[in-house]
Structures are given as structure tokens and as C-alpha cells.
Amino acid sequence: MPRKRTNFVIDDRVLAALKNMARRSNTSVNRFVENVLFELAKEQGEIDASAEPLGETRGRPSDQYEKASDSTQEEI
Template sequence: MPRKQANYRLDDRVIDAIAELAQDANLSANRYLEILLFNHAKERGKLPNEAKPLGETRGGDRSKPKKTNSTAEESDRLGSENNTED
């Protein structure tokens, strides 16, 4: 089931608060709202209890960070800086 785009008008203070709460949870504001509203809809009986949120739909496994060449090079560089002799 794909995500549907929707626009809502909200008080600026609410938008700022959502941004802060999302940042505190290390989530995007969109993801934070989706989780919050999904759980609320389940609690109110608008979604079945066994319903699960969509999760990541952009493709690929984003649960583990990729180790890139630049990351490997940076690790090597940091390791050599720590092993320098005086």
C-alpha cells in the first residue's frame, strides 16, 4: 500500500513543536507524525490491532549503515593519527 500525500494547515507553534519532538526522537517530522497518528488511529479502533505501519518504502535495507570507501579511508586515517610517534 503506497503512501498518499496530503496537506493540512496547522498552527505555526504546532509545526515547531512537532519538529522539536521529531528531532528529539531522531526521526523526520513526517515519520514522527505518521507513527503518532497511526498509533492514535489504532487506539481509537480505526485501524485493526494487528495493523503494522508501512516502514521504509524507498527500497533497500536502511537498517544498517553502508561502509563506503570514504568511511574506510577515514577510519584508516584516524587510526594512523592515533598511532603517530612523538
């Protein structure tokens, strides 16, 4: 399942806070926001509770996205 590009209009203060939190988590703002929203969607029952977020997908053929997200799968 590939990632989809999207845009949001967001309060400058929220963006600044997201940048700070991502930096403290040693991750990109994009990855930080994706992980926070993924966990929220799981908590709200919108995503299956056993689902895991996509891992690194850059440089992988699209048919290997599912394998990349399997936590037991070794690096391809």
C-alpha cells in the same frame, strides 16, 4: 499499500513542537506525525490493533510495500 501525499494547514506552534519532538525521536517530522497518528487510529479502533505502520518504502516496487511492512520480512 503506498503512502499518499497530502497537505494540512497547521498552527505554527504545533509545527514547531512537532519538529522538536521529531528531532528528539531522531526521525523526520513526516515519519513522526505518521507514527503518532497511526497509533492514535489504532487506539480509536480505526486501524486494526495488530497492524504495523509502513516501513521504508523508497526505492521498492509498489508490489513489495506489503512485504516491507511485515516485521518478520528481511530487507529486500
